[in-house]
Amino acid sequence: MTAHRLSVAALVLVMTVAACRPEPPPPPPAPTGPTEEELAQMRADSIARARADSIAAAEAAAERARAEAERLAAEQRAMRMTLEQMVNFDYDESAIRPDAESVLREKVDILRANPSVSLAIEGHADERGSTEYNLALGSRRAESVRTFLTGFGLDEGRFATSSRGEEEPLVAESNEEAWAQNRRAQFTISGDEDLVSPR
Amino acid sequence: MRHCGVSVVVLWALLLPEGVAAQERDSIPGVTLGLVYETTYTPALGIRPFTPSLGADQAAAQVEAIIARDLRYSDRFRMMDSIPEALVGEGVDYSLWDRLGAVWLLTGRIEAAGERFVLDLEVHDVVYGRMKDSGRFDLPNPREEGFRMAVHRVSDSVVEWVFDEPGMAASRIAFSMIPLGSATKEMYLVDSDGENLRRITNHGATVLSPTWSPDGSKLAFTSFKSGVARTWIQELELRSERMIEPLRTGDHITPVFSPDGETMSFAVTSGARSGIFSYNIERNCCLTHLSGGRWNDISPTYSADGDWLVFNSNRLGTANPQIYMMPGRGGEADVISPYSFDRPGYFTAPDWSPTDAVVAFHGAIRRGTYHILVARVEERGQRVRQLTWEGNNEDPSWAPDGRHLVFKGERRWGKGLFVVDVATGNTRVILPGVDVTVPEWSPALSGG
Incomplete structure (x- = not known):
């Protein structure tokens, strides 16, 4: 189609050059436009183009929405996982370890952005040591986590602490590795409303 | 008498299995760890x-x-x-x-x-x-x-x-154990001779730390049935149970009946507000704070007259629990386990004898394995008698005769419910092959 239009223009140009000659030019032929058929085709083509464009735009929008929803869901999951991520303790200790500290600080950020969310903190001990002493040790661990969190200005009432002593090991084995995993604080989020991201 | 004592020591040394004899013994500076059993005459x-x-x-x-x-x-x-x-x-x-x-x-x-x-x-x-x-x-x-x-x-x-002394045959022992196919401990009873084992709870949640009412009709214990640690009481004859409503924020653990049968003491663990409290369970009143702070005072046990309370506390430092004694209504507490400044040790699970001013507990100078120990309260931990020498031994509880102790024992062959005679050192396993937790011997039982 473009080639056809160019050849028409070339024809006009040739004729203009010819007009410079002394002989009077013959009357130019009546310009020929697109035929009726061609016009109909062009209309149909533009409608199809517009439709394709709007479908693509809608698809892109839907894709963007889906990706955003996925991102939000992943973010919710990540925030919940962060809130529920366990922290571990040294043998017979309730002090917050440096590795636990960074885990807890991430919780603090989310809890600050979500003032209505509360956490239940459950303290656990490994199987070594006395049964009743370990019940108290579990309490101390849960309490130590709560003290750390409230140290960032979070309201104490948002954290319920309790102990399970040595009664619910994560790994039911008797070795250093199992004990290290069993000395822990576990977290349960109350409510399932969406969390607000701190960022 | 003295000569007899020495020969008993020699005999013990010969009887000790090789591994145990070779083991390095803990020693506590300034504390006499008694090896010698009273030279009792057995007719x-x-x-x-x-x-x-x-x-x-x-x-x-x-x-x-x-x-x-x-x-x-x-x-x-x-x-x-x-x-x-x-x-x-x-x-x-x-x-x-x-x-x-x-x-x-x-x-x-x-x-x-x-x-x-x-x-x-x-x-x-x-x-x-x-x-x-x-x-x-x-x-x-x-x-x-x-x-x-x-x-x-x-x-x-x-x-x-x-x-002219009380016996202990007409008595039972309460303890927790995980039933076959279950994940959490339930409460069991067994007669003093190891017969008549039966399960008495169906909480589907951990049940621990039993305590008998002085008349033997009720058993109280800690249960997680409600989701957190609370005190429950069972009327043994009727099998009816009730939970004592939480009186303060925190876990309610290690209950013990006072000799009056109406008051119960227990620990509430909740950070700086932890402590031992007493409460009248008949009239549901009169919550009294007996001791506390953030030391985690737990496992209270009364003297037979109720005038004294012995308990476990971390007040000399966490991870180094010691046994303390204070007046039954609360007050200043003295350490009665073998504390030494540089080697504080780990002593827990006290139980006051029903007949004497003697407390049994378990512990060790080093961590690891524990042994059953008894100490006269007036000796303030300066002299302690060790009753077990093998394996791991925890949670002693006195029989009504004030002479036998039941405890959880672990040997190379397995675990079991053990009884030791404090006078002679005779030890026997009344339930072999079971993993028991915190056994508690009943008073003399007058009913079935």
Whole structure:
């Protein structure tokens, strides 16, 4: 189609050059436009183009929405996982370890952005040591986590602490590795409303 | 006396398994760790086969077997096992029994009385050639549930007749254990002789730390049935239970009945507001703060008169729990476990004797394995007697005779429910192959 239009223009140009000659030019032929058929085709083509464009735009929008929803869901999951991520303790200790500290600080950020969310903190001990002493040790661990969190200005009432002593090991084995995993604080989020991201 | 003591030490050293003897012993500076058992005299006791009336043969044999084992388990007699045929019959030939080495002699006659039986029992002092005491006992049919406990009470009478001290046959032991196919511990009872094991809770959640009411009718314990640690009370006869509503924020753990039977003490653990509290469970009133702070005071146990309370605390530093004693209504506390500044140790799970100012607990100077220890409270931890030397041993609880302790033991062959006689050091396993938690011996039981 473009080639056809160019050849028409070339024809006009040739004729203009010819007009410079002394002989009077013959009357130019009546310009020929697109035929009726061609016009109909062009209309149909533009409608199809517009439709394709709007479908693509809608698809892109839907894709963007889906990706955003996925991102939000992943973010919710990540925030919940962060809130529920366990922290571990040294043998017979309730002090917050440096590795636990960074885990807890991430919780603090989310809890600050979500003032209505509360956490239940459950303290656990490994199987070594006395049964009743370990019940108290579990309490101390849960309490130590709560003290750390409230140290960032979070309201104490948002954290319920309790102990399970040595009664619910994560790994039911008797070795250093199992004990290290069993000395822990576990977290349960109350409510399932969406969390607000701190960022 | 002193000479006897020394020979006992030598004997112990010889009896100790090689591994244990080679092991380095813990020593506490300034503390005497007693090795020596009291050199008790255990007199020989003969039981003449009980004379049955018509139709009472089987019952007579059963009653006699239970009494013989109870008296052996009392660790107060040297039981004579083969009795010459010539000595069976009526009348007591003291000089003959004397020549056989008997110091005491038990004779009995059993008669059927309808479905039940009547036992006439006599204890004879062979050395002085006279009857020391006698009694008539109404016994249920051996098919009845209360039969064994009724016979155990007869055994305790014999101990009382001879020594004027309480026995412990008519008693039970409560403890937790994970039932087959379950994930959490439930409460069990077993008779003092290891018979009649049965489960008494179905909480589907961890149940721990039993305590008996002074009359033996109720058992209180910690249960997680509600989701967190709370105190529950069961009326044993009716199997009815109730939870004591939480009185403060925090876990409610390690309950103990006071000797008045109305008040209960327990620990509430909740950070700086932790402590031991007492509460009247009959009138649901009068919560009293006895001790506390962030030391985690736990595991209270009363003296028999209720005037003193012994408990476990971290006040000399966390991870180094010690045993303390304070007035029963609260007040200043003194350490009674072997504390030493540079080697504080780990001592937990105290239980005050029902008959004496003696506390049993378990612990170690180093971490790892624990042993059963007893200390007189007035010695303030300066002298401690160690009752176990092998494996791991935890959570001692006194029998009503103030002489035996039940505890959780672990040996190379496995775990079990152990009993040790504090006077002689005799140790036996009354339930082998079970993983028990925090056993608690009942008072003397008057009912079935």
